[in-house]
Amino acid sequence: MAHIKPKGSFVALVTPMNDDGSIDFEGFRTLLQFHEENGTEAVLIMGSTGEVSMLSAEERRKVISETAKMKTGRMLFYYGCTGQNTAMTVDNVRYAKAEGADGAIIAAPAYICASNADITDYALEVCDAVDLPVGFYNNPPRVKTDLHWNDLLRLAEHPNMVVLKESTTRVGQVAQVCAAKPDMAIMCCCSPNLGLVVPMMALGGDGTANMTGNVIPREMAVISKKWESGEDAFACREAWLRNLDMLHFAYSAINPVAIKSLMRAVGLPAGPLRKPLTALDGAALQAGLDIAAKLELDRAYGYKLGARAAAAE
Secondary structure, three states, X not given: XXXXXXXXXXXXXXXXXXXXXXXXXXXXXXXHHHHHOOOOOEEEEOOHHXXXXXXXXXXXXXXXXXXXXXXXXXXXXXXXXXXXXXHHHHHHHHHHHHHOOOEEEXXXXXXXXXXXXXXXXXXXXXXXXXXXXXXEEEOHHHHOOOOOHHHXXXXXXXXXXXXEEXXXXXXXXXXHHHHHOOOOEEXXXXXXXXXXXXXXXXXXXXXXEEOHHHOOHHHHHHHOOOXXXXXXXXXXXXXXXHOHHHHHHHOOOOOOHHHHHHHHHHOXXXXXXXXXXXXXXXXXXXXXXXXXXXXXXXXXXXXXXXHHHHOOO
């Protein structure tokens, strides 16, 4: 049976933490309900936005086990399963499947700077090992390896490879993938600096695998809706331009520093960042709060935008 593919707004969640640095599972529950109620169609738990590289192996497994119990069927639950090598990645994907995950996202293992051929084989080996929907995150800024569209289309031939999250700056690469009409969901990072979202949607993209939806989920749902009519296209353009300042703010510091700092300031259960990352404060944080006020997110979502919020408590 063919796998269900994500579409629309696929939000990479933060990992909410308590003040003592432990994982806040009730915070996870609140955030998941928040996204279910505001148009998010799939979530990625423990992507780079979730500070996954700073979680222990035990924490990663507990996050999968505990959050999978919170599924209601209204959203797809994907988990970041990249390990330090192929065997560890396979183990992570197997564990996610056993606990009830809807899918897994993998990237090239960090730091090793492997060749395109090696990473293509690695992704296919993972897909061969576990019958679970898998997405590949092509993210050269984080891992150096940068798959060519021919590599990505080779991955798309595998029945378990159902998502591409593209995080390069190359509209031409997205065009080549879309032109091939692979049997996979084509998505991209929501960074305005990469400049991929609107061109990708115009070329037939299926949605966005985004981080800014942590703060503006309804707006990202509009931006991420597949274009099936002129109304979809114009709504995407309007929402993209209206929220452009927030999109830039979300990427004003290394992910997830800006978004998690703002979430905590406005009253969402985000908690502190894990060291050595530190939260935004002062003028840097106030810039985000000012954008939220301009967008009237206090009225839209009930966010706290006053002086108390600005102090980030």
